[in-house]
Amino acid sequence: MVRPILIERAFLQTLNSRYLMESLAEIRLALIQSAPPQQAASPPPPTSIVDPLPSEIDRTTLALSQLCTQFGLSSFERGVLLLCAGLELLGDWGALCAAANGDPQRNYPTFSLALAILPQSYWQAITPQAPLRRWHLVELGNHQALAHAPLRLDERILHYLMGVQYLDTRLASLLEPLGSTAQLVPSHTAIANRIFQIWQQSDRQVPVIQLCGSNPETKRAIAHHVAQQLKTTVLVLPTEVLATATIPLDLIQCLLEREWRLNRLMVLFDFDYADKLPIGVMRLIDNLRVPLILSTTIRYNQRHHALITFEVDAPSLLEQQDLWQSSLESLGVEANGQVQHLITHFNLTPGQIQSACLNLGGQENPDIKQLWEICRTQSRPRLDELAQRIEVGADWSDLVLPEREQLVLQTITAQVQQRLRVYQDWGFGNKKKRGLGITALFAGASGTGKTMAAEAIAAELNLDVYRIDLSSIISKYIGETEKNLRKLFDAAEGGGVILLFDEADALFGKRSEVKDSHDRHANVEVAYLLQRMEAFQGLAILTTNLKSSLDQAFLRRIRFVINFPFPKALQREEIWRRVFPTQTPTKKLDYELLAKLEVAGGNIKSIAMNAAFIAAEADEPIQMKHLLQATRSEYIKIEKVLTDAEIRDWVD
Numbered sequence: 032m033v034r035p036i037l038i039e040r041a042f043l044q045t046l047n048s049r050y051l052m053e054s055l056a057e058i059r060l061a062l063i064q065s066a067p068p069q070q071a072a073s074p075p076p077p078t079s080i081v082d083p084l085p086s087e088i089d090r091t092t093l094a095l096s097q098l099c100t101q102f103g104l105s106s107f108e109r110g111v112l113l114l115c116a117g118l119e120l121l122g123d124w125g126a127l128c129a130a131a132n133g134d135p136q137r138n139y140p141t142f143s144l145a146l147a148i149l150p151q152s153y154w155q156a157i158t159p160q161a162p163l164r165r166w167h168l169v170e171l172g173n174h175q176a177l178a179h180a181p182l183r184l185d186e187r188i189l190h191y192l193m194g195v196q197y198l199d200t201r202l203a204s205l206l207e208p209l210g211s212t213a214q215l216v217p218s219h220t221a222i223a224n225r226i227f228q229i230w231q232q233s234d235r236q237v238p239v240i241q242l243c244g245s246n247p248e249t250k251r252a253i254a255h256h257v258a259q260q261l262k263t264t265v266l267v268l269p270t271e272v273l274a275t276a277t278i279p280l281d282l283i284q285c286l287l288e289r290e291w292r293l294n295r296l297m298v299l300f301d302f303d304y305a306d307k308l309p310i311g312v313m314r315l316i317d318n319l320r321v322p323l324i325l326s327t328t329i330r331y332n333q334r335h336h337a338l339i340t341f342e343v344d345a346p347s348l349l350e351q352q353d354l355w356q357s358s359l360e361s362l363g364v365e366a367n368g369q370v371q372h373l374i375t376h377f378n379l380t381p382g383q384i385q386s387a388c389l390n391l392g393g394q395e396n397p398d399i400k401q402l403w404e405i406c407r408t409q410s411r412p413r414l415d416e417l418a419q420r421i422e423v424g425a426d427w428s429d430l431v432l433p434e435r436e437q438l439v440l441q442t443i444t445a446q447v448q449q450r451l452r453v454y455q456d457w458g459f460g461n462k463k464k465r466g467l468g469i470t471a472l473f474a475g476a477s478g479t480g481k482t483m484a485a486e487a488i489a490a491e492l493n494l495d496v497y498r499i500d501l502s503s504i505i506s507k508y509i510g511e512t513e514k515n516l517r518k519l520f521d522a523a524e525g526g527g528v529i530l531l532f533d534e535a536d537a538l539f540g541k542r543s544e545v546k547d548s549h550d551r552h553a554n555v556e557v558a559y560l561l562q563r564m565e566a567f568q569g570l571a572i573l574t575t576n577l578k579s580s581l582d583q584a585f586l587r588r589i590r591f592v593i594n595f596p597f598p599k600a601l602q603r604e605e606i607w608r609r610v611f612p613t614q615t616p617t618k619k620l621d622y623e624l625l626a627k628l629e630v631a632g633g634n635i636k637s638i639a640m641n642a643a644f645i646a647a648e649a650d651e652p653i654q655m656k657h658l659l660q661a662t663r664s665e666y667i668k669i670e671k672v673l674t675d676a677e678i679r680d681w682v683d
Contacts, residue, residue, distance in 0.1 A: 040194075046084065047094045047194030051116065053083045054095060058113045058149075059127065065148040066130040094192050101292040102162045110149040111156065114140040115169050115184035116192060143178040166289050167282075187293075196294055198266075201278055202286050206266040209299070212252035213382030216350040219249060222341050223256035229339060230261070230322055239316060239336050241325045244343030245521035247303055248382045250326045253343065254299045261322065263295035270305045273312060280311045288320050297322040304328060304518060328521065345378050345524065348455055354381055358388035362397065369399040375451040376494060377406045377526040378568045406527055407495060413522035418497040421531070425486040431598065431605045431632065432480060439593050443471055444488050447570050468567040472535070472586065474578035475595025478633025481574045484595070485531045488570070497523070498531045505556070512556045520563045528569055535573040536581065561588050600626045603635065610639040616652035624655075627677050628662060630669075638665045655681045 090096055099109050117124040118140060125138035132144055146152045155161055157177065163169050168188050172181030187199045198206065215223065222242075230237045242250040251267070258265040276283065290296040300316070302308065302325055308316075316323065317336040325331065330340060346354070355370045379387070390405045391397045411420065430437065446453075446469050454460030460467055473481040482498070489496045504515045523530055564571040565588065575581065578594070586592060598606060604626035611617055628635070639653075641661035646653040659681050666673040 044194035046088065047192065049084050050088075050090055050093045051095055051113075051120070051192050054113055055117050055121065056083075058110060058117060059121075059124075061110075061148045062127040062131045066127075067133050094194055098168075098188070098191065098293075102166050102168065104162055105151070105153075105156065107145070107149055107151045107153060108156050108161070108163055111140075111142070111145045111163060111182070112168060112184065112188075114145055114149070115182050116189065119184055119189050137179075139172075140182040141179050142182065145182075146178070165285070167285060187289075191293055198294075198296075199286050199290065201282070202266075202290065205272050205276055205283070206268055206298070209251055209255055209258075209265050209267055212255040213248055213380065213385060214354075215252050215256055216346040216354065216381055218347060218350060219253055219343065220256065222343065223253045223260070226253070226257050226324075226341070227260040230257075236320060236337070237322050239323045239325060239338045241327055241331065241338055241340040242343050243327050243330055243340055245328055245524055246343070246345065246380050247301065247326060249345075249380050250324075250343055251299065252382070254297075254324050254326075257322075257324070258297055261295070261297065263297050263322075265297045265299055265324075267299045267301050269301045270303075273300075274309070280315050284315055284319055291321040297324070299324045299326055302327045302331070304514070328517065346381060348374050348451065351379065351384065354384045355388075358384060359402075362388060362392050364391065364397050364399070364402075366399065371451060373399075373403070373406065375448070376492070376569070377410065379406065379409075379525055383409060383525065403493065407493075410525040410527040411495065413525075414497050414519075414528060417519050417522055418499045418530075421482070421486065421496040421498055423486045423489045423496060425483045426490045427487050429609060430480060430484060430487055431602050431609065432484075433596065433602075436593050436595065439591060440484055440488065443469065443570065443591055444491050447488075447492055468565045469570045469591075470561075470564045470589045471570070471572045471591040471593065472578075472581075472589045473572060473574045473593050473595060474576075476576055476597055476631060478631030478635075479595035479597060480632050481595050482531065483632070484593075485529060485572050489529050492529075494569075495528045496531055497528050498533055500533050502534045513559045516556075516560055516563060520567060524568065526568055530567070530569065530571045532571065532573045535575040536577045557582075557585060561585060597631060603628065603630075603632075606632045606635050607639075610636055611653070615643065616646075618652040618654050620653070620655060620658075621681075624679075624681055625658065627679075629677065630665070630671075634665055634669065638662050641665070 084090065091100075095109075098104070098112075104112065118128070128140055128144065129135045129138035131148060132138075132141070142157045146154070156163060159165065164171070167185055170183045170185055171177070172183060174180035187197075190197060226240050229240070242253060244250055254265050273283075287296070287298060298319075298321060300323065305327075308331065313334060316325070317334050319336075331338075345351075351374045352370055355373060356366065359366050359370070387402060387405050387409055390409075391402050394401050414420070430440075432440075450467075450469065454467060473484060475481055485496050499519060504512060504519070506512050506515065519530075573589070578592075604622050607620075607622045607625045628638075630638070638658060638661045641664060642653050642657040645660055646657045649657070651657070659678060662678065663673060
């Protein structure tokens with residue numbers, strides 16, 4: 032069964048073809064009449080032309096008339112277009128041109144031929160700024176004389192005249208289809224409606240719209256909604272493709288504007304993570320006369336073209352809650368009040384929420400616990416490219432810390448769990464938007480448990496931990512550090528993660544006196560990191576071995592500061608008791624003697640593991656002699672002298 036839309040399209044193509052052939056008959060007659068007498072005596076046999084259209088057909092709605100209207104073609108320019116079209120569509124057209132030119136070698140249309148045979152001809156029609164050449168409707172071949180150069184109809188225009196719509200092949204290599212888009216929440220629908228209103232009210236040049244936000248999916252969904260309202264198509268032009276385009280930008284501009292006139296094509300420029308636009312691209316944005324949306328993560332300043340910016344934030348908590356409720360209800364999954372728990376820890380887009388629920392629907396006996404793991408897994412891919420995910424293997428029972436520090440860690444965990452209630456339900460986040468992120472600084476020597484504490488918090492909250500080495504993010508090139516940090520935080524906005532920044536002292540040193548642009552920018556980098564940490568929806572932890580080197584002004588902007596002290600003898604003894612798994616075979620271990628080793632917990636773990644390998648090789652349970660051998664190796668590694676007092680009475 033043929034669908035009605037296909038029947039309608041085929042019928043329209045038939046009408047366009049018949050009207051084109053009807054119009055070509057007039058040009059054929061002009062060619063025959065203009066042939067020299069010696070040629071006119073035996074004109075080439077005419078090619079069969081389709082019967083003219085019935086008079087009731089409105090010819091102004093057909094492709095040829097629409098093309099002439101859209102590009103403002105005169106009757107002479109219309110004739111030139113048809114003169115070129117005949118060569119593509121009728122087999123005897125070359126012979127007719129040769130006869131009219133009086134030269135069998137010139138069997139093609141030229142401007143001189145058009146000037147000679149068409150009424151109301153004028154020279155200005157062949158200038159580069161006239162519609163035929165400005166819009167690349169016809170192309171000039173090689174010839175010494177402009178007027179005698181072969182004329183060829185542009186392929187895109189030929190197919191358009193025949194009623195066939197397709198994207199110009201030169202643009203097809205640059206543009207990509209928008210594809211399916213996610214559902215819009217009310218706040219994003221309001222942005223799309225506002226854009227439509229702005230463009231509808233613009234009399235002449237429509238302003239460029241800038242959608243500034245960290246999630247490309249949402250911005251594309253907004254563009255798709257606008258295109259639907261305009262009854263048009265939107266295609267995406269990525270930054271990296273535009274930067275490497277092999278065709279000139281002015282030709283790209285011409286072809287995009289031509290597509291807007293031919294097929295009402297609007298464009299979404301994808302400039303996410305492009306820190307600086309080349310001058311040529313900025314000029315293209317200024318000069319382009321089509322409905323244009325810029326997808327950006329940072330604001331670009333207005334130049335000559337009117338520019339209107341919309342901040343595209345993540346869906347509000349209420350919008351996320353409604354999406355979760357409706358999606359789970361459609362699956363028949365009982366939320367059991369767990370939606371609040373989900374939106375406390377995950378800040379997902381509508382598309383991500385829908386994907387998570389579709390994934391859940393494919394599970395056997397789906398429940399909220401499975402959904403939680405799906406959300407965690409879904410949030411990982413973007414971060415896996417930027418940071419190292421730590422496999423959480425510690426919990427509260429593994430931490431050996433003074434009671435005060437333990438209490439602060441419990442407080443941090445409670446704040447992460449209860450932040451939605453305090454910020455939203457109790458109103459603390461209504462007026463104050465800055466400083467709502469939960470930030471902590473863990474300070475202490477290596478091996479004192481800073482990373483283990485982050486793991487214990489993650490285990491309690493059932494979240495992932497991603498470790499970021501700040502020393503690898505910092506760049507000597509101005510602006511690169513902020514770019515790296517922005518990518519990182521944008522990727523983490525989906526939630527479900529704890530960010531652990533190692534080596535904070537690499538960036539958070541004493542604020543230097545500003546002597547040059549590099550000093551000034553170093554302070555800007557720190558300010559940017561603190562700003563993003565304060566706005567981050569989850570928990571961000573900084574670690575440092577040198578708290579004394581940090582600027583107090585920066586410390587005041589961090590909510591929690593925990594000192595991880597070097598463990599005392601009683602704490603070291605407790606660490607030794609906990610370091611061996613329950614299934615590990617041991618024999619006559621003296622934990623009080625082991626506690627005399629003045630090393631941190633990380634070194635204790637390393638000694639215990641190395642001793643286990645030594646004992647396993649000897650096919651014996653772990654004994655003090657194995658630990659002594661491992662201790663000597665560890666002290667060599669850390670370049671520390673092992674004293675007799677530390678290992679006295681370990682072995683007989």
